[in-house]
Amino acid sequence: MAAVGTVRPSVERQGAPWRDFVHTGPDTLAGRYLRTFWHPVYLAKDLAPGRAKPIHIMGEDFTLYRGETGAPHIVAFRCAHRGTQLSTGWVEGDEIRCFYHGWKYDAGGQCVEQPAEPEPFCGRIKIRGYPTEQYLGLIFAYLGDSPAPPLTRYPEFESDDEVFEETLSDLWPCNYFQRIENIPDLSHVPFTHFQLGRSVPRVEVRETEYGVDATGYHLNGRIDHVHYQMPNVTRFVVGARDSAETSDRDRIKWKVPVDDEHCLDFAVSWVHVSGDGVAKYRERQAERAAQESAFRPIEELGEEVLSSKARVQDMLDHPNATNIQDYMTMIGQGSIVDRGIEHLGRPDVGVTLIRRIWERELRAFAEGRHLKNWTESQVVPPVEGE
Ligand code: FES
Ligand SMILES: [Fe+2]
Numbered sequence: 584m585a586a587v588g589t590v591r592p593s594v595e596r597q598g599a600p601w602r603d604f605v606h607t608g609p610d611t612l613a614g615r616y617l618r619t620f621w622h623p624v625y626l627a628k629d630l631a632p633g634r635a636k637p638i639h640i641m642g643e644d645f646t647l648y649r650g651e652t653g654a655p656h657i658v659a660f661r662c663a664h665r666g667t668q669l670s671t672g673w674v675e676g677d678e679i680r681c682f683y684h685g686w687k688y689d690a691g692g693q694c695v696e697q698p699a700e701p702e703p704f705c706g707r708i709k710i711r712g713y714p715t716e717q718y719l720g721l722i723f724a725y726l727g728d729s730p731a732p733p734l735t736r737y738p739e740f741e742s743d744d745e746v747f748e749e750t751l752s753d754l755w756p757c758n759y760f761q762r763i764e765n766i767p768d769l770s771h772v773p774f775t776h777f778q779l780g781r782s783v784p785r786v787e788v789r790e791t792e793y794g795v796d797a798t799g800y801h802l803n804g805r806i807d808h809v810h811y812q813m814p815n816v817t818r819f820v821v822g823a824r825d826s827a828e829t830s831d832r833d834r835i836k837w838k839v840p841v842d843d844e845h846c847l848d849f850a851v852s853w854v855h856v857s858g859d860g861v862a863k864y865r866e867r868q869a870e871r872a873a874q875e876s877a878f879r880p881i882e883e884l885g886e887e888v889l890s891s892k893a894r895v896q897d898m899l900d901h902p903n904a905t906n907i908q909d910y911m912t913m914i915g916q917g918s919i920v921d922r923g924i925e926h927l928g929r930p931d932v933g934v935t936l937i938r939r940i941w942e943r944e945l946r947a948f949a950e951g952r953h954l955k956n957w958t959e960s961q962v963v964p965p966v967e968g969e
Contacts, residue, residue, distance in 0.1 A: 601945035605758045607840040608642035616948050618727030621734045622839045623849040625722040637670040642842045646670045650677035655722045656690040659710035719851045720750040751850045758919045759846035762838040766811045767797030767933025775908045788933045792958045797933045813957040827860035844918040875902045885910030
């Protein structure tokens with residue numbers, strides 16, 4: 584388990600550091616806690632073999648590259664020689680060579696060549712290297728201290744006979760914790776996603792072995808259900824979108840801090856299609872993608888609504904109308920919500936419970952006490968919206 588170091592003075596001024604869930608830089612308590620988990624950091628399809636990219640996660644820069652063998656790797660952002668950006672370098676096999684003077688590093692960050700040096704001292708030069716794995720169409724990284732725990736697997740997503748890969752990543756200009764608190768907040772659905780109906784649910788939540796189970800009970804008997812999996816994962820089921828689909832879609836989403844005012848949403852959907860339906864499904868999937876690309880981006884439309892240049896009521900034909908609506912509410916809270924102005928009530932039990940869990944875990948982490956060992960959540964019945 585990572586040792587807990589100095590906490591930023593600005594955080595100390597706000598009170599106990601375990602009440603600060605929003606700051607996730609490497610010198611923060613929440614940042615150190617989050618670094619004890621694996622996180623998706625990039626879409627696998629966007630990284631070709633032999634290419635490198637600079638990435639920014641939890642306030643830190645890194646170099647992500649895919650070796651010529653196809654394996655993804657993450658090392659430090661800068662070369663140890665004179666500090667230039669390693670992502671501009673050459674990928675050679677599973678190693679990366681700096682563009683400036685040619686020092687070369689292996690996937691673990693060990694320097695293995697110093698071409699211009701008459702007496703190389705590679706053995707003394709090591710930058711950081713991070714465990715990296717490709718899984719479910721995403722590149723996952725463990726950015727904390729060794730040893731890394733095993734990457735969480737979802738065996739039901741690994742079936743060969745069904746189409747599962749529909750991966751997405753979206754950048755949101757707000758703190759990741761706003762996105763997390765929205766997960767069990769089922770009372771926003773009848774207002775934010777008004778087109779789904781104005782039935783206001785009674786919300787019940789409970790802590791589970793994986794995080795929080797939130798259920799919304801409607802007067803007409805409908806039940807909404809969502810799972811929040813610690814520390815930044817949500818799992819739920821949405822309806823099928825294509826006649827070839829044989830059941831609802833199982834979906835996993837991760838909310839990963841980029842910095843304190845931006846986060847990335849990664850999503851994987853398990854789409855159930857079998858036999859002859861697969862080819863038809865793929866064909867229509869390509870058609871849908873082409874149609875959707877004709878619509879304007881969510882961020883652009885959300886910003887127009889926030890500045891009252893447009894109304895979301897006029898955007899309901901957008902294939903991601905619910906995302907525009909979520910964008911308006913969470914970006915509308917400000918890039919980091921001011922919790923001092925809030926007035927929480929009974930329907931906010933999910934928000935309150937998540938904060939209580941985080942505070943308990945961060946405090947235990949700070950004091951070196953036992954942490955809850957979270958397991959993965961299971962499939963749940965359908966809920967619309969997020
Ligand atoms: S800065 Fe990288 S080799 Fe000189
Ligand atoms: Fe929503």
